[in-house]
Amino acid sequence: MSPSFRSSVLQEAWARGLIHQSTDLGRLDARLAEGPVSLYLGCDATAESLHVGHLLPIMLLRLFQKHGYRPVALVGGGTSKIGDPSFRNTARPILSEEALSKNVAGVRRSYEPYIRFGTAGNDGKLVDNAEWLDRLEYIPFLRDIGQHFPVGRLLSLDSVKQKLDNNLPFSFLEFNYPLLQAYDFLELARREHCVLQIGGSDQWGNIVSGVELIRRMDQQEAFALTTPLLTTASGAKMGKTAQGAVWLRPEFCAPFEFWQYWRNVEDQDVGRFLRLFTELSLEKIADLESSDVNAAKVVLADQVTGLTHGQGALPEIHQAVQALFYGGEAAESVPTFSVPPTWLGKKTIVDLLVESGLCTSRGEARRLIRGGGAYMNDQAVQEETLEARHFSEGKAKVSAGKKRALYACLQS
């Protein structure tokens, strides 16, 4: 039973499954229905790109902008100097200044495909909390902000409790994190008139701390809204693969790989993901759900990839898919590796697998071959010397398993 909302954003967000928890959905709805407000989403600068795990809150922020609200995207250049301890077993490494500034720039760019930034109307604004956090002085901060944080309440935060209950290392540095994020909210409430902070459900404690701080210090009402923690149907964390996170920036995850990630989601996730990560109408999604799953997965992959990397990235990806999985013509976007002619009759297929990067060591290449997972032109191969017959018209398709392949081209 879905609550009935007056504001169109909450209606849509709810229908799509973007909402997990809020401080007061009823009052928030009333506030949103009154007219445009500003809201913010913060992501720490832990890497040079955000990843699929961040995508859900970003989609929610985007939805708010679509409905006329003003989004503020925050980069945690300041908070990243501490590191959010929430629900992690180990402390985050302390980043060097250079690494940090690279990360900040990368996170900024990660937001760009999803949020329209500018200075007019409800254009979004990008801010870095280092702007105010770096200037804080310890004693004034303790006196002005610290006094509003009863230790008992801090200790009762789930993120803190988990650390303590499990005897995990937990320093005073990390203990301060919720105060700083709370202070961010206060600062953005004052300078950007943000009345709402959104985030993943793991941010609940941090966000609520801010809501409370704003009430205590400014006697203003502010709201928290979180997105659900996403796991795949089989329980794995969203956005993780063997290679690690699925990054949003093309420099860290090629559009082809990104597309493949969505193309290969589990059957049971397709409908849910279409609602969460695309902007197709709910009717259209219902149609897709009742038709062929694989077709629906392609739509999902196209939509998410198109939004993230631009529509222009799609034709090339489709061509590569055709070539790789359906025996189509050689596609430009399938990677190539050029083979010096001197290798013929001298180097082996093992060498080729390693040199081209399909395998990371000769041992791995041998094992792959022994297990029957190495192919030349779709024919399983033995450990053998590279011969001219492997190439037709100077080209050979080399595959490691069924999903990784490249073209080896003879240099002329």
Add this chain to the structure above:
RNA sequence: GGAGGGGUGGCCGAGCGGUCAAUGGCAGCAGACUGUAAAUCUGCCGACGGAAGUCUACGUAGGUUCAAAUCCUACCCCCUCCA
């Protein structure tokens, strides 16, 4: 500062002088079945080498021993309790 416990391969976690490149689980890779899915089953899963084998690895640095992840010493880090 004191007492005790602990640091093992991507993660968890056995081992506690030789048979340990290190049991097991998870993750991963490949194969089979399928649908570029899930589940299941099979094989693989440090590097080099065709192989025999060689090398590098059990917090760091030394030492004892024919032989050390296993014993000793110092140091570093983490946890618990005490002050």
